[in-house]
Amino acid sequence: MLIKNTQNLTRRLIRNLNRYRRLYCGNSGDFVPHVAVIGSGPAGFYTTQQLLKAHPKLKVDIYEKLPIPFGLVRYGVAPDHPEVKNVINTFTQTAQNERCNFIGNVSIGTDITIKHLQKAYNAIVLSYGADADRKLDIPGENLPNVISARALVGWYNGLPQDRNLEVDLSCDTAVVLGHGNVALDVARILLTPTSTLSKTDISNHALEALSKSNIKKVYVVGRRGPLQVSFTIKELREMINLEDCRTIIEKEDVSFIGSLTEELPRPRKRLTDLLYKTGCNPTDNNLIHWSKAIREWQLKFLLSPTKIVSNNDNRIDSVECVKNRLEGDDILNQKAVSTDETVQIKCGLVLRSIGYKSIPIDDAIPFDQKRGVIPNENGRVTGVTGMYCSGWVGSGPVGVILSTMSDGFNTGKLIVSDMNSGLIPNIQKSGKDGILPILREKGVNVVDFKSWEKINKVEVGKGEEMGKPREKLTDIQQMLDATQEKS
Template sequence: MASYNSRQFLLRLSRQIHKCQRRLYTNNNAVPHVAIIGSGPAGFYTAQQLLKGHSSIKVDIYEKLPVPFGLVRFGVAPDHPEVKNVINTFTQTAENERCSFMGNITIGKDITVADLQKAYTAVVLSYGADADRTLGIPGEDLPNVISARALVGWYNGLPHDKNLNVDLSCKTAVILGHGNVALDVARILLTPISILAKTDISQHSLDVLSKSNIKKVYVVGRRGPLQVAFTIKELREMIHLPECKTIIHKDDVAHLQPLIEKLPRPRRRLTDLLYKTGCTPSEKDLKLWASAKRQWELQFLKSPTKIVPTDDKKIKSVSFTKNTLQGDDIVNQKAISTEHTEEIECGLVLRSIGYKSVPIDNTIPFDAKRGIIPNENGRVTGVSGLYCSGWVGLGPVGVILSTMTDGFNTGKLILKDIESGLIRHVPKSGKEKILPVLNEKGVKVVNFMDWKQIDKTETQKGETVGKPREKITSIEEMIHATKT
């Protein structure tokens, strides 16, 4: 009986402590402050969930660049304006009186994660995946061997990619990879300049693309048509691209017909389109292709082994080993090299085999092999009050919708940890503790009103040339625009 009473006492005590902790956080003098590093989709969706789920929480979003929205601004293709509509939702979040955008701040240089941890109840790492995965083959360092990520940054006006040296004087390009980014860059290389000129593509890239000699683009993957990572929307756009012919060899897809109905729906629809395009193209497509000035070709079951140079150290060709597939799960089969080889002559090689994150502060746990911050459902492993959302924790997978889900889940997790007392309660002052440090260092902090001025300047410049906006590609000019 004594033992039972003791347990009852401890249970009541635990409940009283929990109630006290909850009262602490609902007290106006104990408002939780959360710092989010990164203003892309992962950061904004996490902020949105935090603000929605707690009536007094304050959220500060830190961004390295003076402009917000990350991958939506610098990763979404310029001819996909509808995808960028999510910026309207992010703007509503940033305009919440309990949310602050703080741009032009480099974490790890201007301020450290440790500094933020002292000033905030919780810190969320949402800075994405900015580095490239490499091939590790001879010739990869030749001029005009370029990462697709860098090319995307180049035509989207990312400041540190604006001076990328892209030579489009050759007639043939090879893109290595079968993801959406691979098809994005192929489409930009092959889209008529009259169409691109009406988008928000950066002017410096438009000038180069207008003089392009590219007439053929190979999109090459190491596995087969059942393992491609691009989506049906991206493939359909390529098939219907004006003035461009699609080549999908019948021998590569004819065997798919009896398998199609057995596949999960998204994969089934994609595979059906691959099959029909290669085996039974429509009259409409045949008519479009008959007058095409350019073409693109899907190639399967090839892994690059070497980028062959010319005598003057330019690109001559790409050497491939042909692969075969092994494994019982037909959608997840592995590519196995054979002794057969092939070469494709070209003058431009774009590497599109994935991104990875990098550590921004040496105090953050980091898995260099996987290129992510080790975490358990968003809680950074071994560090109380430190969280992550988006690609920096998941790896570079999925689209904006999957990033939204992860951002929401991380936000809910933080709120749960605050409510339960898992995050130890110590009153924090948030940005009020950080701003004096940045001011002392002479860092110009760009707020959301400043961004609106940059936005206004860009849209006004765009109107003069018939574009939705003309992006400012210099950080100095962005800062200057905040003062006009």
């Protein structure tokens, strides 16, 4: 009798355990994890790529506030760098995976909340990048024609929020504040002949404005020295070889770095060597090229802007800068310390390129306001189980697409590892099926990837008419209208 009761008890325990596993864990054969990725730029797509690769059943829904995907690859890469945009082909393959869904024209925090997503998904990945600009916080920063480089990039790349940016190109001199790749990008676009730009996917409104530009000189100004610049050798070489444009790097600014190049890591060594040779020993080809130039650009070092000076018409007259000196033993990371000397650079356009920061999109997401990032440990958002981040929203705006790829892959691997270890409970969730009805009820016009392909077809068609790769739609309603086009 005891044995029989024990057997019955055991069977009941097994039935209850199986019922619990079916209810809360799912069977190993039918449990399908659902992950929401917020942001469809490189970080979002690379994370998605890894998630789909690392788990045979996992499904990913990519949410994007715009009706179109690809983020900074579409809106941040310079139009004369089409080879960088080839990664879109890989992202397209990912988006067309049957376990991946693109859900565009949805604003997280407004159209749908993080709490809604937490109910519908096993994990949430925040990959929405860094949209806000860092400010100079100096007098005159609010004058007309003091513009963020990010906004100018959005303007010439057709980002809807920047398409009506007011840019006055009637002056002959511009100052770009910053020594990163974006600073060189905007300087290059301002100085590149429009006959060259017209063959790219630059937005037509920007091309028309640039065709009437009077800008002949651009100063690219940084607070530290030639050993601390953040731009890369590719961008510098492009500027040195820019058509009809002269490069000015003062010999006294770079003569001292020639003896230091052997001590530097290889990428920095090559960059430093090019800076040195350009300033001290330019090639005959350089000299011939520059002698015919009708425009020029100049690198300026050890200057920090303290004031943007206006004239009597409340327009930019000049940028006032304090001269700096460098302190610290690590020559690549020395700090700029201001002196008592100042200089003024006459100009009519100022472009601020001193970095970006992310913004909070929902109160349920922890956020470090001072650093402009989501606090995290190797991709796990601090204090929230099942929430992760990848790309600039977690690391800050550092690195290029390659480093973003590595970060996205690592986050994807981490999520699958946390699922396998039980850190993320194996509770069956609904995924997009729990979210789309809410969006429909709110009247949100959701754009899927097939609808994006209709937008893409319209843009490519417009571009062919103009003799260029594409002409981007810059108005949200135009994009939504294009999704109704017949295939």
